[in-house]
Amino acid sequence: MSDRKLEELLKKAKVESEQFFSDWNYESLKEKVISETESRRSHRAELFGTARKLGIALACILVAVWIPYRFGALPLKTGTSVTQQAINLDDSKPSYLVDFIPIGKPDHRGQSIMAVLWGESPGGEYKVFYSSLFEDSDRTYPVSTIEFPGTGSRLALIYSEDSRQNYLHYRLIGYINEGIKALIEENLVQGGKLSIRDGVLVEQRAESNLGDMVTYIIPYLIDGKGELVLSADRLQLNVGEQLMLIGIDENKGVQFFSEENSVRKINEKNPEDISIVRYNAFSAGEDYLLLTPDSDKAKVKNLHIRVIDNR
Amino acid sequence: MVEVPGKNTDRGDRRSEQLEYLMRRFGGKVLKLAYYHIRDRHQAEDIAQEVFCRVFKNLDGFREESSYYTWIYRITVNVCRDYIRSAYFRRILPWGDPGYTDILKKSEERMFEAAEGGEVFQKVMDLPLKYRIVIVLYYFEELTTNEISEVLKIGENAVRTRLCRGRKILKELLVREGGSHERQETGRIVEKSKG
Incomplete structure (x- = not known):
């Protein structure tokens, strides 16, 4: 079919659509909206009255809370968000807000942090799309994202720290099966440090006998067209360091192949909707890791790996 | 304004x-x-x-x-x-988000409006959501690619890509299922070759 023919058919489709919508009555919509806005307005007026009463009650509660706080028994910020940040997990969807809310322990010794991801519901109200508790945390970090190039999709890295005991807790979250879930949930990472470099999440942790252990985490996904998309297509690592590929494959399946010149597969896991494959860099040199989706073997992707020996 | x-x-x-x-x-x-x-x-x-x-x-x-x-x-x-x-x-919708190609396969199982206007309009509506919206905004509502990019909050290049891909899928749909359009065109080609 020629482009010209298609343009003609689209003009015809436009006429057909106008005919289809011609008998729709917009007046009833107008009446509904006016009655709905009126009802919301009177509801708001009621709310305003209630809010005044609540304000007075809240002032009393604040005084009641302030007294024990004044004597050092209660952390003031408990239950109130300490930071709020907007993040975008997908260009085609509205942004979300991440709140970190400190939660005091019943014995008032130490606190945890609840991370809450809010999104706007169709009714215009905010709903919780994801939440996770970071136990024994006293410090939060700004949320960073890892992008899948060309897709508009991102993963978000949320993390907090227990600075007294030098532990890090983190979550890597994103859309999986139309919901927001964690790809990685790590707690109590001793001496942990995290950074995102060129689409790679770098996790460093203290291992008792081996010194610091560095893992380079590269997420991938299979998009709606069946294309496998990696967040990075090249990586340099040191001998002894590890590479972890974590994929949102929603059980579509991906085969991994390397010539094992420099990296060697250690293990492979397939929890629900995701796949995790871990490689160890054992020798300096270059390697190519081939990732082939089961759904279309022609859509193979390369990860170029260079291993150096700086021990 | x-x-x-x-x-x-x-x-x-x-x-x-x-x-x-x-x-x-x-x-x-x-x-x-x-x-x-x-x-x-x-x-x-x-x-x-x-x-x-x-x-x-x-x-x-x-x-x-x-x-x-x-x-x-x-x-x-x-x-x-x-x-x-x-x-x-x-x-x-038992198969989830209507934005995916499953719509194409399962169009006969649709729970949508019984009669969706004419044949070509229905084919446009059978497009996956992200292509369908760009096509209808451009061709039916006559928005420019710049206006579509503002409405959908995506880049203008992405709009053009979706338009191009949407047209391609629509052609495939029309050729695959709506034989009459293709037959007319094929007929014209045959006539030309006869001449």
């Missing part, structure tokens, strides 16, 4: 006047855009209602950085996306 009546009157009734005007001006367009997303008239009406409630709520905050037209369209797109993502919509 659309000049909205009531802009200079007292604040009390001004918002209601503005809302009435905006509904008169854009009510039909919002309802259609919602239908293009959802393909169910009653749910499209619910969405349009929600859109104008949001418009009413945010009228004072509208900063005229964009036209009313793109502002209202953008609200509509956001409400539709939320609606599609909501558990309710996923429950009534």
Whole structure:
């Protein structure tokens, strides 16, 4: 079919659509909206009255809370968000807000942090799309994202720290099966440090006998067209360091192949909707890791790996 | 820029006047855009209602950085996306988000409007959501690629890519299922070769 023919058919489709919508009555919509806005307005007026009463009650509660706080028994910020940040997990969807809310322990010794991801519901109200508790945390970090190039999709890295005991807790979250879930949930990472470099999440942790252990985490996904998309297509690592590929494959399946010149597969896991494959860099040199989706073997992707020996 | 009546009157009734005007001006367009997303008239009406409630709520905050037209369209797109993502919509559509190619395979199982106008219009509506919306905004609502990119909050290049890909899929659909269009064209080619 020629482009010209298609343009003609689209003009015809436009006429057909106008005919289809011609008998729709917009007046009833107008009446509904006016009655709905009126009802919301009177509801708001009621709310305003209630809010005044609540304000007075809240002032009393604040005084009641302030007294024990004044004597050092209660952390003031408990239950109130300490930071709020907007993040975008997908260009085609509205942004979300991440709140970190400190939660005091019943014995008032130490606190945890609840991370809450809010999104706007169709009714215009905010709903919780994801939440996770970071136990024994006293410090939060700004949320960073890892992008899948060309897709508009991102993963978000949320993390907090227990600075007294030098532990890090983190979550890597994103859309999986139309919901927001964690790809990685790590707690109590001793001496942990995290950074995102060129689409790679770098996790460093203290291992008792081996010194610091560095893992380079590269997420991938299979998009709606069946294309496998990696967040990075090249990586340099040191001998002894590890590479972890974590994929949102929603059980579509991906085969991994390397010539094992420099990296060697250690293990492979397939929890629900995701796949995790871990490689160890054992020798300096270059390697190519081939990732082939089961759904279309022609859509193979390369990860170029260079291993150096700086021990 | 659309000049909205009531802009200079007292604040009390001004918002209601503005809302009435905006509904008169854009009510039909919002309802259609919602239908293009959802393909169910009653749910499209619910969405349009929600859109104008949001418009009413945010009228004072509208900063005229964009036209009313793109502002209202953008609200509509956001409400539709939320609606599609909501558990309710996923429950009534057994195969989930209608944005995927499953729609093509399962068009015969559709729960949408029984008769969706003409044959070509129906094929456009059978396109995956992300291509369908770009095609209808461009060809039916006659928005420019720049306006579409503002409404959908995606880059203009992405709009052009989706238009191109949408046209390609539509061609395939028309050739695969709507034989009559292809037959006409093939007939013309045959005639030409005869000449």
